[in-house]
Amino acid sequence: MGPKVKFTREQIIDAAFEIAKTEGINAITMRKIAEQIGSSVAPIYVNFKSIDELNEALIDRIISISQELLSEESSGNPFYDIGRASLRFASEYSLIFRDLVMTNNSSIKVYDEKIIPALIEEMKKDPELEGFSEDELMTILFKMRIFQLGLSIMVANGLVPEVYEIQDLMDLLSSAANDAILSTRLSKSR
């Protein structure tokens, strides 16, 4: 029929992601994407009805990349894996991470809320966490999530001293988790 396709949907999303990574999500424009892939804006409008639709596809891409990062972790401890994946994402894609935190993205919120019950179930299986009530586990998890979010943002904002390697950050995360567990246990025995 017509001429060969030179610019695919994937290529376009790739370009959008690249711009988001280096300049932030808000810096994405149709013309910039076109320039990035060496085309005009026409192929973009063939693949996406509007920039909103393109942004949705970008969010999907971001989620899938973050899940890829998570799948690369396999310590067996879901908290450790999630924490490490989050820190890596915040470090490697700091602008995107900040944009997501800032926009308070609803897909992220939904994802968040879905994962919490699963994590509580994980915690119940953990021998180290034996003897805690559901409420206590919730509090421990909440504290860990708060600490992880704070640390990830510090990483994304370059507020962590340069001497800290990712392993140091993981140690810090573990340490905060242990702090919470230890003090909860102590308050029980008292």
Place this chain on the structure above:
Amino acid sequence: MGPKVKFTREQIIDAAFEIAKTEGINAITMRKIAEQIGSSVAPIYVNFKSIDELNEALIDRIISISQELLSEESSGNPFYDIGRASLRFASEYSLIFRDLVMTNNSSIKVYDEKIIPALIEEMKKDPELEGFSEDELMTILFKMRIFQLGLSIMVANGLVPEVYEIQDLMDLLSSAANDAILSTRLSKSR
């Protein structure tokens, strides 16, 4: 000489702050400010050379409001006061708080770095923190800052269950601080 001034610099900054509070800093435009105060854009350009200059003035205003919030706290414990002021700011001006976290504002960073040595000095005076090395104090402070940032962002993003009052959040903050102190002390005695 000319006619009476009807629109002052203060009024303009007020309007900009109001827009920032309700729609976010990025939603501020010259025309919107003008509409807010019931003028044309002319008075704004008499008071500010450009929108950049106006934004600087807005940042100053934001800093002064956050310091006002801090000055309203007077528990005597600087960590408590800072923590509470930060949570109140995140709750009352959530959009602005998020914008500041996202933009990774340099004035904020400078302010942050200036306050840390002062806090360490405070910590040295605290009887509860007696016997810790400077490094240990730094680690405890770092953990507290991480937790406080994470919690503030959760508040700003509406991720904290509605049942939590500000006092509950303060308890959580204290609890996290105590977790860090307690476990540092235990690791010493071991």
Place this chain on the structure above:
DNA sequence: TTTATTATATAACTTATGTTATATAATAAA
């Protein structure tokens, strides 16, 4: 080979926004 299809390029249109030039009118000084 001719023709219909369609991917792409180009340029224009639209809207939003920062900025500026000019006009108007209120006020104080002469």
Place this chain on the structure above:
DNA sequence: TTTATTATATAACATAAGTTATATAATAAA
């Protein structure tokens, strides 16, 4: 009262961005 000054309003200009209409040219089918 007249005049110079200047705060304000208005409208235009410039630029950036999303979007769309039209032209071009590459490809497959007839």
